[in-house]
Amino acid sequence: MIEYFLAPGSVPFTVALLVMAGLFVFELVALFKGFGINEAVDDFIVSSVDMPDEVFDFGDLSTGETASGLEGSGSPDGGSMIGRLLAWLYIGRVPVLMVLVVFLMVFGLTGLIGQSILRQTVGMAVPGVIAAPAVFFLTLPLVRWCTGGLARILPKEETSAVSTATFIGKTAVIVGGNARHGLPAQARLSDRFRTTHYVMVEPEEDDQVLEQGSLVLLVRRINGRFTAIPNPNAALVAESDH
Structure with a gap:
């Protein structure tokens, strides 16, 4: 089992899961120590990146429409390319570190499961340098789906991540x-x-x-x-x- 996780094709995904676990422990320690690490990271992101002026408001979840009249599958307008990508992943509705934990988990599990399926079906895995970028792009829609669900169930007061446009x-x-x-x-x-x-x-x-x-x-x-x-x-x- 250990050999599977340390195989060249699995290393990027194993590392992602280890980083996720470390980040989770770090957040717990910071929480018990009273450090506002989530707030600090959220402030850094929204101050450093040109985020879109419009941040999704979910409105009626049964119809899929946002409160601003935008469809839930749409993209926010304005901001830099990076800012639009972050908003697309619901950063601004979900704390940045929570999104990062979700990304690392989905990336790691998707990669390991995919490599396992390849080994069982074709007898070999894809090299990590090829598999990692491919899984990265495949992961983004899954991460968006997960963070969108979190944004729907998290009470608004649970996250201090806000659009700088509200300032x-x-x-x-x-x-x-x-x-x-x-x-x-x-x-x-x-x-x-x-x-x-x-x-x-x-x-x-x-x-x-x-x-x-x-x-x-x-x-x-x-x-x-x-x-x-x-x-x-x-x-x-x-x-x-x-």
Whole structure:
């Protein structure tokens, strides 16, 4: 049995399952230690990748329509190619690390089962360097199906993964120095789950300076960063203070 898992054609899939197990243990340890590893990874992804403005909302699950009127089999618009792929895998509805665990599990099991079938039917397995890319692409629709199911059954408050497009119109506090045009600074805000996020912000106007500690209103998202204006309404308070 061990020889089967360590055979050249099986190694990529065995490694994937081992990484999955290690990641699962790491998440458990982080959970017991109180580290918000899921939130940190989700924030990093949505801040670093140009995600689509539209994130699927499932609406009526019995009809397959999303709340926004899009079909569940459709693709989100906007964002970079990588961002659209991540949204297609329901990142933004399911925590990134959970999607990664699902991918590693499906990839590893699909590869090992496929190689086993080949050995039993034709007497040989496909070399790992050929099998791994093929299984990778075969795995993606299965991963999407699994993560789509998770997104349907997970209560919305169970995941803090949100589209950065939802930050537009929110207030934030500049915390990473003064922000100038072309020289963004870090700002802090909270989403509807009361999870704190850090985003890069620069002024909407070229000659404006947003000073550290000032309250600003996020108005646009361009290439993974936000433009902002000084808080126009004294009645608005920092989202991070809610």
